[in-house]
Amino acid sequence: MIELNEKLTCQVAHLARLELTPLEVKVFTIQLNEIIQYVEKLQDVDVQGVVPLVHPFDGIAFLREDDIKESLLGLDGKPKILQSAQDIFEDSFKVPSIF
Amino acid sequence: MRTIRQIHEALEKKKISVVELTRDYLNSAQKSKNGEYITFCEERALQQAQEADDLLRLEKKVPWAQKPLFGIPIGLKDNLTLDGVRTTCGSKILDHYIPPYTASAVERLESAGAVILGKLNMDEFGMGGSNENSAFGPVGHPTHSDRVPGGSSGGSAAAVRANLCVASLGSDTGGSIRLPASYCGVVGIKPTYGRISRYGLIAFASSLDQIGPLARTVEDAARLLDVLSGYDPLDSTSSNIPPLQAYLASQSVPHWNRLRFGLPQEYFSGGLSLEIEKSIQNAMQWLESQGAQLVPLSLPSSQYAVAVYYLIAACEASSNLARMDGVRFGVRSQEAAETTDLTEFYQKIRSDFGREVKRRIILGTFALSLGYSDAYYKKACQVRRKIKLDFDLAFQKVDFIIGPVSSTTAYRRGEKAIDPLKMYLNDIFTVPANLAGLPAMSLPCGEDQEGLPIGLHLLAPPFCEEQMISVAQAFSKRGEGSVRGF
Numbered sequence: 345m346i347e348l349n350e351k352l353t354c355q356v357a358h359l360a361r362l363e364l365t366p367l368e369v370k371v372f373t374i375q376l377n378e379i380i381q382y383v384e385k386l387q388d389v390d391v392q393g394v395v396p397l398v399h400p401f402d403g404i405a406f407l408r409e410d411d412i413k414e415s416l417l418g419l420d421g422k423p424k425i426l427q428s429a430q431d432i433f434e435d436s437f438k439v440p441s442i443f
Numbered sequence: 444m445r446t447i448r449q450i451h452e453a454l455e456k457k458k459i460s461v462v463e464l465t466r467d468y469l470n471s472a473q474k475s476k477n478g479e480y481i482t483f484c485e486e487r488a489l490q491q492a493q494e495a496d497d498l499l500r501l502e503k504k505v506p507w508a509q510k511p512l513f514g515i516p517i518g519l520k521d522n523l524t525l526d527g528v529r530t531t532c533g534s535k536i537l538d539h540y541i542p543p544y545t546a547s548a549v550e551r552l553e554s555a556g557a558v559i560l561g562k563l564n565m566d567e568f569g570m571g572g573s574n575e576n577s578a579f580g581p582v583g584h585p586t587h588s589d590r591v592p593g594g595s596s597g598g599s600a601a602a603v604r605a606n607l608c609v610a611s612l613g614s615d616t617g618g619s620i621r622l623p624a625s626y627c628g629v630v631g632i633k634p635t636y637g638r639i640s641r642y643g644l645i646a647f648a649s650s651l652d653q654i655g656p657l658a659r660t661v662e663d664a665a666r667l668l669d670v671l672s673g674y675d676p677l678d679s680t681s682s683n684i685p686p687l688q689a690y691l692a693s694q695s696v697p698h699w700n701r702l703r704f705g706l707p708q709e710y711f712s713g714g715l716s717l718e719i720e721k722s723i724q725n726a727m728q729w730l731e732s733q734g735a736q737l738v739p740l741s742l743p744s745s746q747y748a749v750a751v752y753y754l755i756a757a758c759e760a761s762s763n764l765a766r767m768d769g770v771r772f773g774v775r776s777q778e779a780a781e782t783t784d785l786t787e788f789y790q791k792i793r794s795d796f797g798r799e800v801k802r803r804i805i806l807g808t809f810a811l812s813l814g815y816s817d818a819y820y821k822k823a824c825q826v827r828r829k830i831k832l833d834f835d836l837a838f839q840k841v842d843f844i845i846g847p848v849s850s851t852t853a854y855r856r857g858e859k860a861i862d863p864l865k866m867y868l869n870d871i872f873t874v875p876a877n878l879a880g881l882p883a884m885s886l887p888c889g890e891d892q893e894g895l896p897i898g899l900h901l902l903a904p905p906f907c908e909e910q911m912i913s914v915a916q917a918f919s920k921r922g923e924g925s926v927r928g929f
Contacts (some may be wrong), residue, residue: 356808362804405680441783
């Protein structure tokens with residue numbers, strides 16, 4: 345059985361861009377181990393030849409035409425999609441530089 | 444005057460106006476100390492109500508054929524977007540989020556004449572079964588203050604029971620409509636996956652989420668279902684089939700002697716409270732007395748449903764919630780705004796997630812990571828197919844499956860809050876319907892000695908909501924003598 349330790353919890357949290365407090369690392373490691381131990385019961389199931397089901401009605405999708413539509417505009421004439429952003433520059437979202 | 448039919452009659456007889464009705468509901472809801480609502484849209488609601496009154500003055504009668512929800516005050520779970528109205532998902536991370544568009548399901552309600560009162564409290568991003576995981580505080584049980592209302596659509600169920608809206612919308616990923624409906628004693632329906640467009644429902648687990656109605660009566664829930672159902676080009680998983688006629692079905696008497704109800708042995712073996720077992724048995728006896736046939740059956744893979752569900756839901760959530768990065772929406776703290784490091788920026792933003800959300804994102808990220816995804820995610824999806832195959836086989840022998848919604852009635856606040864696994868195991872009866880995409884509902888069927896409601900769980904084959912509604916309506920009217928079968 346795979347066992348999560350505090351180091352692995354921190355590694356996974358980092359992958360998910362989550363910053364945990366030392367207490368959260370401790371508590372989550374214990375709780376997640378309990379959950380992982382519980383889901384281990386799936387290893388007993390014989391699934392040889394069973395195709396994974398990722399969607400209740402697999403293979404069915406109802407696609408629309410890929411038509412271009414106008415952006416929704418707010419009362420100020422700017423795209424409405426910008427209205428909930430905390431930091432924008434002209435018509436763009438602003439993020440810290442990656443370089 | 445608590446049902447749609449009663450309200451429409453009162454409006455036609457001019458006993459009340461839509462504005463007065465809306466004000467009454469808003470006043471009661473705003474006075475409540477139980478935390479059902481997160482945000483009210485008072486101005487918008489009164490505007491809609493005024494327009495309805497103007498129309499009523501002109502038409503002289505309720506235009507129910509075109510607007511079946513004319514003037515009806517409705518609440519929305521706070522994970523459904525409403526243009527210009529704050530939508531938080533019960534999370535601090537979306538505290539100030541103002542969506543630029545309205546969910547398709549909500550647009551349909553508004554087109555049908557509904558008046559939207561506000562946004563209802565919920566477990567953060569739908570993660571929880573007690574409504575104790577909201578950044579905006581817990582929701583209290585509508586009749587027993589020491590109990591939880593169930594979750595994650597706790598606000599939606601409690602508000603209906605407490606008369607703070609006539610009906611509400613919830614969403615059900617693993618039981619989030621049915622569990623609170625059962626705990627609060629209202630009707631809650633999770634339709635077939637694809638029956639109602641999810642466009643504008645902020646995603647938790649996309650292959651499991653489904654929007655559905657909560658109401659005081661089956662008839663009212665059916666009216667909402669009719670309005671909500673139907674193909675939406677904006678959701679590629681919405682089924683391209685005609686809308687439901689569930690209300691019509693609610694007015695028809697089931698052909699009892701042709702109906703077979705499956706009783707899965709796994710749903711009645713151990714762990715079920717005696718009072719719930721008794722209530723379900725009473726329901727079975729009533730069905731049998733109408734002429735229906737009870738068929739014992741087995742769903743052998745259902746014992747794995749909770750494990751499958753928590754892996755798949757966590758994996759999908761870890762992917763869906765990656766969008767909560769503080770760039771296009773969400774709260775950006777001073778610390779995040781000041782950093783020049785992108786990784787640190789995301790970490791500061793995402794520290795606003797609550798503990799349950801963080802826990803599930805970590806579980807999902809872990810189960811999808813290289814070296815573990817075959818053992819966890821893929822395996823869970825394989826067992827999911829076995830669970831669905833069990834139902835496919837069962838529905839060759841029976842028309843419906845019945846059982847409990849939960850093994851206990853509403854439990855005490857804080858009772859399961861510190862033990863996530865214990866909380867997860869409480870979903871044992873509800874998650875299979877989501878994994879298999881089936882329609883299912885919780886229907887009040889009694890109370891325990893303390894007066895806490897008990898829900899009867901009714902599951903049907905895919906896209907058989909009308910038949911399910913017909914049976915549910917007859918069951919809810921048992922004792923009235925008008926629906927005895929033949």
